[in-house]
Amino acid sequence: QAQFPDAHLVKAFNSVGSARMVNPTYAAGKPTMFICGNESAARETVGELVEQFGWEVADMGTAEAARAIEPLCMLWCIPGFKDNQWTHAFKLLK
DSSP: OOSOTTOOOEEOOOSSOGGGSSSOOOTTOOOEEEEEESOHHHHHHHHHHHHHTTOEEEEOOSGGGHHHHTHHHHHHHHHHHHHSOOOOOOOOOO
């Protein structure tokens, strides 16, 4: 941050394979992409991009939420390693 003080980091796309990052199609509907970052305008911009890519956005707030979002990647990998199936995604039910 010292080198790029005007840069804003938004965490997204850590729990999906590259084949489904854009236009994910599932019979059960849109999957959920969890995002977080310290600058609300940056999260809003990334959220709009995520929606354009075909995802439902779940804004988890500040960068501290990255600690909770990151393990989703490990959970996402289990079916891939177990069943050699890498096309799944998460859905937040409300």
